[in-house]
Amino acid sequence: MRLTQFTDYALRILIFAATHSDRLITIEQTADAYGISRNHLMKVANHLTREGYLKAVRGRSGGLTLAKPPAEIGLGVVIRTTEPDFAIVECFGEESSCRLTPSCRLKGIVGRALAAFLAEMDQYTLADLTVDPTQFGIERPAA
Amino acid sequence: MRLTQFTDYALRILIFAATHSDRLITIEQTADAYGISRNHLMKVANHLTREGYLKAVRGRSGGLTLAKPPAEIGLGVVIRTTEPDFAIVECFGEESSCRLTPSCRLKGIVGRALAAFLAEMDQYTLADLTVDPTQFGIERPAA
Numbered sequence: 001m002r003l004t005q006f007t008d009y010a011l012r013i014l015i016f017a018a019t020h021s022d023r024l025i026t027i028e029q030t031a032d033a034y035g036i037s038r039n040h041l042m043k044v045a046n047h048l049t050r051e052g053y054l055k056a057v058r059g060r061s062g063g064l065t066l067a068k069p070p071a072e073i074g075l076g077v078v079i080r081t082t083e084p085d086f087a088i089v090e091c092f093g094e095e096s097s098c099r100l101t102p103s104c105r106l107k108g109i110v111g112r113a114l115a116a117f118l119a120e121m122d123q124y125t126l127a128d129l130t131v132d133p134t135q136f137g138i139e140r141p142a143a
Numbered sequence: 144m145r146l147t148q149f150t151d152y153a154l155r156i157l158i159f160a161a162t163h164s165d166r167l168i169t170i171e172q173t174a175d176a177y178g179i180s181r182n183h184l185m186k187v188a189n190h191l192t193r194e195g196y197l198k199a200v201r202g203r204s205g206g207l208t209l210a211k212p213p214a215e216i217g218l219g220v221v222i223r224t225t226e227p228d229f230a231i232v233e234c235f236g237e238e239s240s241c242r243l244t245p246s247c248r249l250k251g252i253v254g255r256a257l258a259a260f261l262a263e264m265d266q267y268t269l270a271d272l273t274v275d276p277t278q279f280g281i282e283r284p285a286a
Contacts, residue, residue, distance in 0.1 A: 002145060115263075117257065119259065
């Protein structure tokens with residue numbers, strides 16, 4: 001069972017931004033800090049900006065910053081926007097071909113398990129994930 | 144968030160076997176009933192036999208049957224055997240490269256959410272998933 005890489009990266013950018021809340025961060029710094037692809041991060045950052053979690057400041061010394069306090073960014077809510085379908089088993093997808101779909105109870109059971117998963121994530125916010133900036137190893141001045 | 148196809152197929156074989164508990168089932172019948180790959184199903188069936196959920200009867204009129212009553216096959220327990228790592232985010236894997244891993248609380252939080260998911264699955268057994276055989280559409284005599 002896995003969350004998508006998209007969700008993983010979304011949480012990482014948010015953690016990086018929350019940890020450096022005193023300045024703007026850039027995609028490049030975030031990619032370097034985690035050793036991950038800049039292109040993938042860019043798509044995820046755009047999504048988070050559209051969804052109102054990040055704010056983009058344009059210009060030469062621009063960058064990204066949290067659009068609201070970490071304590072107001074619930075982890076369950078973020079994940080619900082980054083996991084497009086939660087098609088945890090095939091019958092959750094719109095193109096399910098399983099002929100049992102109309103009568104099978106699996107979908108309902110897995111649906112309740114998924115709700116339990118998200119309810120637990122709903123207990124936490126980004127404020128619970130903020131780390132000491134030195135944990136990133138690399139410290140750079142803001143671009 | 145998805146369970147692996149391996150888990151999906153494991154649950155499907157078990158449902159098919161539980162639904163036809165009066166006779167032996169074959170991989171071919173199961174593959175036909177769901178319209179899925181026979182090769183993939185074979186690997187999953189071997190796993191379920193090794194784990195003691197299915198019993199293989201050899202010979203010309205052989206096949207597979209449940210190794211214990213459906214009510215004794217817990218869904219959470221099955222899933223724990225078919226999902227090899229539950230590496231739901233990158234830091235769960237053994238080769239995590241995220242430099243935050245030692246200090247980040249995400250792993251613990253997602254771990255609790257995962258435990259909530261499995262605790263819910265533990266409430267149910269295969270007996271909750273048995274369907275009316277006519278739901279499979281195709282009815283064949285035992286091989």
